[in-house]
Amino acid sequence: xxxxxxxxxxxxxxxxxxxxxxxxxxxxxxxxxxxxxxxxxxxxxxxxxxxxxxxxxxxxxxxxxxxxxxxxxxxxxxxxxxxxxxxxxxxxxxxxxxxxxxxxxxxxxxxxxxxxxxxxxxxxxxxxxxxxxxxxxxxxxxxxxxxxxxxxxxxxxxxxxxxxxxxxxxxxxxxxxxxxxxxxxxxxxxxxxxxxxxxxxxxxxxxxxxxxxxxxxxxxxxxxxxxxxxxxxxxxxxxxxxxxxxxxxxxxxxxxxxxxxxxxxxxxxxxxxxxxxxxxxxxxxxxxxxxxxxxxxxxxxxxxxxxxxxxxxxxxxxxxxxx
Numbered sequence: 001x002x003x004x005x006x007x008x009x010x011x012x013x014x015x016x017x018x019x020x021x022x023x024x025x026x027x028x029x030x031x032x033x034x035x036x037x038x039x040x041x042x043x044x045x046x047x048x049x050x051x052x053x054x055x056x057x058x059x060x061x062x063x064x065x066x067x068x069x070x071x072x073x074x075x076x077x078x079x080x081x082x083x084x085x086x087x088x089x090x091x092x093x094x095x096x097x098x099x100x101x102x103x104x105x106x107x108x109x110x111x112x113x114x115x116x117x118x119x120x121x122x123x124x125x126x127x128x129x130x131x132x133x134x135x136x137x138x139x140x141x142x143x144x145x146x147x148x149x150x151x152x153x154x155x156x157x158x159x160x161x162x163x164x165x166x167x168x169x170x171x172x173x174x175x176x177x178x179x180x181x182x183x184x185x186x187x188x189x190x191x192x193x194x195x196x197x198x199x200x201x202x203x204x205x206x207x208x209x210x211x212x213x214x215x216x217x218x219x220x221x222x223x224x225x226x227x228x229x230x231x232x233x234x235x236x237x238x239x240x241x242x243x244x245x246x247x248x249x250x251x252x253x254x255x256x257x258x259x260x261x262x263x264x265x266x267x268x269x270x271x272x273x274x275x276x277x278x279x280x281x282x283x284x285x286x287x288x289x290x291x292x293x294x295x296x297x298x299x300x301x302x303x304x305x306x307x308x309x310x311x312x313x314x315x316x317x318x319x320x321x322x323x
Contacts, residue, residue, distance in 0.1 A: 012039025013299040014244055017286050018103060021306040022242045023047040028100030031091070031234075032056040033084030033227060035067045040103055045074055052076055055091065055099075057084045059133035059218070083133075085223030088230040100239045102231040106224065107246040108132070108214060120214060122206045125186030130210075130217045140213040144188075145181045149173040159221070159249065160212030167195045168209055185210075211247065224250060228257045232279060235309035241280065244304045251303045258282050258307045280307040 018040060022030060026049045032041045035058040044054050055078045058064050064081045071077040080090045084104060091099070108120055120130055128141035144152065149169045157165035171191050172182060182188045189206040196205040215221060231241050241258075245251035261280040283306040288299040 011296045011299075012036075012043075013105070013296065013302045014286060014288060014292070014304045015039055015043055017304055018105070018242050018244060019043045019047055021284060021286075021304070022101045022103050022240050024238065024240060025100050027051040029053045029055070029096065029098070031084075031087065031099050031102045031231075033087065033102060033104040034058055034106070035063050035079075036060075036105065037063065038066060038070055040105060041067070041070065041077065044103070045076060048076065050076075053078070055080065055094065055096070057082055057087065057090070059083050061133065061135060083223045083227075085219075085226035085230075087227055088233065091230075091234065097234070098236045098239075099234045100236055102227075102235065102239075102241050104224070104227055104231075104241075104243045106220070106244060106250045120210070122185050122189035122204060122210055125184050128183060128185050128188055130214045132218045137217065140188075140217050141181070141183045143213070143217060144172055145176065155216045156209050156212045158212070159215040160208035160210075161248070162196075162208040162212065164196045167197075168192055171195045215249070221249060221253065224253055225257075228254070232261060232309070237309055239309045240283070241307045241309070242304065244302055246301050246303075251305070254305050258305060262307070278310055281310045282307050 023044060026047060028048075030044055030048070030053070032044060032054060035041055035056040041054060041056050045052075048054065053076050056067055057080045058067065059082065061081070064079060067077070067079050071079055078094065080086075080094075082090050087102075091097075118126075118129055118134075128139060128144070130140040131137050147155075149172075152172055153165045153169035156162045156168055162168065168191070171194065175182060175191060182191060188209070189204070192206040192209045199205045228241075228243075235241065243254045245254055258280050259282075262278050262282055284304070286304040286306070288296075288302055293300045
């Protein structure tokens with residue numbers, strides 16, 4: 001487990017817009033799926049009444065350590081050291097069956113990127129880790145040390161949308177078979193730069209590969225799909241789902257999920273039965289304005305989507321336990 005190390009700054013993206021969209025009932029119960037460094041959590045708590053409550057999730061031990069300090073000051077905050085993909089089970093263990101809103105701020109945080117020992121960035125030469133939860137799972141280096149060439153290529157292609165995925169995978173396996181597997185961020189960045197023949201202006205050749213490995217190591221897209229399903233099942237009528245995505249793969253999943261549950265469905269086996277009502281109503285799509293992008297360039301790719309639970313949840317027999 002990595003120690004807390006030095007302090008690394010973080011600017012919360014779309015802070016006011018996310019909290020304004022999320023908190024419709026200040027006395028309600030809300031979920032922050034990624035505590036990070038607490039920017040959204042603090043703003044949500046500030047918007048709640050003394051009766052309100054917030055449950056925050058995070059996989060990162062450093063984020064949870066910071067969250068514990070806030071929870072010690074504010075008893076309205078409860079913590080789960082877990083992925084928001086495990087939201088259903090974690091909230092059930094707390095006796096919670098309904099919530100008034102769920103916020104998911106996806107991707108990696110600035111402190112994770114900027115801390116060299118975490119291995120998320122090609123700007124530093126450090127062990128190639130990339131795990132958000134440093135207490136479990138295999139590192140990116142471990143994956144590259146044993147995965148077949150075809151699997152490496154698929155990960156880089158599918159999660160990084162990298163058109164030179166096959167060439168990068170071949171180079172990685174050739175180096176591994178030569179007795180010098182890639183173990184650091186610097187080694188990986190150098191190898192990718194040699195395999196990628198061209199790149200968009202202003203983008204480092206290793207950007208897409210680093211993104212792909214991070215997504216794979218942390219099972220980010222699987223967790224997102226699980227978290228969205230859990231949120232839909234947990235949201236009370238009128239509850240809000242608010243998601244901030246930072247790349248097209250994430251945003252496509254969120255957009256498709258909202259669209260799929262935002263229309264009436266029919267049972268083909270019972271053509272004369274009434275349609276099942278829509279479950280989500282799309283409310284908004286928000287991008288950072290020019291001022292926010294200028295102040296925080298990392299926000300430029302962010303997309304915030306808001307949807308509202310419209311139909312009565314299926315689990316009518318489950319007793320609500322908000323407090």
